[in-house]
Amino acid sequence: MEKKHKKNKEYTKAPHLVLIGFMGSGKTSIGKSLSYKLRRAFYDTDKMIEESEGKTISEIFASKGEGYFRELETNVLREIRDDRIPRIYSLGGGTPVLLQNQPLIKMCGTVVYLRISAEEVYERLKGDTTRPLLQCDDPLAKIKKLIALRSPAYERCADIIIDTGNVSKDSVIGDVLDRLRELGWDISTDDKEERSDEDSGDKRSQS
Ligand code: S3P
Numbered sequence: 393m394e395k396k397h398k399k400n401k402e403y404t405k406a407p408h409l410v411l412i413g414f415m416g417s418g419k420t421s422i423g424k425s426l427s428y429k430l431r432r433a434f435y436d437t438d439k440m441i442e443e444s445e446g447k448t449i450s451e452i453f454a455s456k457g458e459g460y461f462r463e464l465e466t467n468v469l470r471e472i473r474d475d476r477i478p479r480i481y482s483l484g485g486g487t488p489v490l491l492q493n494q495p496l497i498k499m500c501g502t503v504v505y506l507r508i509s510a511e512e513v514y515e516r517l518k519g520d521t522t523r524p525l526l527q528c529d530d531p532l533a534k535i536k537k538l539i540a541l542r543s544p545a546y547e548r549c550a551d552i553i554i555d556t557g558n559v560s561k562d563s564v565i566g567d568v569l570d571r572l573r574e575l576g577w578d579i580s581t582d583d584k585e586e587r588s589d590e591d592s593g594d595k596r597s598q599s
Pocket of ligand 1: 413414415416419438449483484485486487501523525596
């Protein structure tokens with residue numbers, strides 16, 4: 393199926409805005425706000441996987457293992473690449489790590505990497521129980537190790553890199569919009585439609 397796709401000369405990059413970054417970098421929260429600004433539907437690939445499997449991410453890791461979850465992520469990327477309606481997608485923090493996923497991610501559209509430090513991730517996700525990879529004795533050490541390992545992959549996939557540390561959500565959104573304009577996106581914003589989900593207390597909104 394992959395081969396067939398490559399032979400199709402008409403195939404172009406999909407038109408999506410794709411958010412990548414470590415767990416807790418704000419992909420979901422920023423993605424939801426951008427969905428109002430850009431008037432595009434927002435999708436979180438973890439949620440897509442949870443819905444199609446009928447299980448939470450933690451349950452999938454526990455019952456079928458991380459390898460199985462990574463296969464599901466690659467399948468979802470193929471769906472996104474083949475989706476031609478412009479949307480905003482937030483990818484799970486580990487999706488860009490698999491080498492085979494990197495060209496797929498780039499084919500999905502314009503990729504924004506929300507960069508964050510290990511210490512900030514730790515502060516944001518302290519007490520979170522929904523990320524199986526962080527359920528360990530020393531989550532900060534694990535976060536540091538994973539960020540060091542994954543940063544090159546995030547950078548390779550990114551068209552735009554935005555630092556999210558110690559800055560407000562509005563400033564991050566403003567930076568993303570500015571960088572998109574620089575890339576030629578025609579963006580007219582109308583803030584009236586936006587609703588703040590800042591205080592929703594929804595842990596997933598930090599993903
Ligand atoms: C993971 C990140 C999570 C989720 C899963 C694995 C990772 O997504 O896909 O727990 O490997 O970093 P978020 O980045 O949305 O938290």
